[in-house]
Amino acid sequence: MARTPKAMLEILQGTPLWVFGVFLLICYYGFKALRPTRESPSVLLITPCIFVFWSLFSLNYRGHLTMTLSAWLTGIAVGSATALFLFPTRCLTLDDAGRRLVVPGTWKILAIYLLFFAVRYFIGYQAAVHPERSNDVQIVLIACTVSGFTVGLFCGRATSFYRKWLKLRVT
Template identity: 30%
Template sequence: MSFQDILLGTPTWVWVLLAVLVSRGMKAMKGGTAPLSKLGIVPALFVGWGLLHLLSDPATGWDTALMWVAGGVLGAGLGVALAKRSGMTVDRVRRTITLPGSAVPLVLILLTFAMKFRIGFEMATTPHIGVDSTFIVLNGLVSGAVAGIFAGRFLIYWLALRPAVEPVLERS
């Protein structure tokens, strides 16, 4: 199979998704200020993509779903740590978060896309690979971990924008 066959045989929605993800990753490299809703786009895409795979792939079973959740939990822990060390600043009045530029989101996006593309290619072109449960479960683990990293980062942003707790009683 030629490279051109692979490109032409790939559904259009895959290239649209790649363009959206790369544009978000490029914006993250520049840093800037964004509302929470914009910061939720990439986590939502990766969580949705992972869940879609879990629900639509006939080879996916409970073992894959459990590994996706386990990967998500581990990834969320890493995402929380990355977000806490990111140097973000919060404007609760405007409900925005300012993040310094970072290549981490773009690298994660590209690595995940490449992995998912390769797995999709192998699944589409190698009939027996769909029954290799180790392959399917590993895909679930990695997919969950990446979704978890983005979700963990988003959780810290969301928590940072919560209103400050005001004391109930003030002492005079």
Template identity: 30%
Template sequence: MSFQDILLGTPTWVWVLLAILVSRGMKAMKAGTAPLSKLGIVPAVFAGWGLLHLLSDPETGWATASMWMAGGALGVGIGAAVAKKSGMTVDRIRRTVTLPGSAVPLVLILLTFAMKFWIGFELATSVHMGVDSTFVVLNGVVTGLVAGIFAGRFLIYWLALRPEQTPVLERL
């Protein structure tokens, strides 16, 4: 199978999704302020993409779902750690987050796309792979990990925007 056959055999929606995600990743390279709702787009896309795969692929079993959850849990920790060190500032009144420019989202998007594309290609072209395939489970780990990283970053933004609590002693 030639490279051209691979590209032409890829559904159009995959290229549209890549264009949208790369656009978001490129925007993240520039410092900027965004409402929390806008910062939730990429985490929602990656979580939805992973869950859609888990629910719609007949080859997905408990092993893949378990690895997706484990990857997601690890990813949340990684994403939270990255977000805490990002140098973000928040405006609780406007409910916005100001982030310095970072290549991290774009790198994650491109690595995830490349991994999912490769795994999808292997699963689509290999006749000997079944439910217990390492590729099926690896797909679960990768999508869970990346969804978790984006979710962990979003979690820190959301937590930072919570109203400040008045210390108990000052309320008395």
């Protein structure tokens, strides 16, 4: 069924206000990542933890526990491996004090945030419009895999950056 601009506007008008707040927040942090930052090891590890908990709490476990966790863990593994290619560590340095990692700006963080938001928005929209389908295997697999993939990207990035920070501190 083709969507008209009017139908798309109705979808947006039916979106809860807090969703727009979340969208603005992820845009803020995504645009902030376009510039170089100095990240402490603890801050480096906070973002993946937030995504792990958000992801775990938002998964649909009803009737699909094994499949849900398997798809989520597969997504994490693929996302972590992908992070090694997307976020090279060769350009990372320590700040003058030798405590924080200097991370160059990148558009990739914004893209990942927007991907995660778009998928979560789609899943939420489907659950609101077609609640009878929210437990369909395809919807559950898409949600779990993409959620796991996003978590994996941030976990892989944080792990490789943390390892680089440790290496730079020793040398």
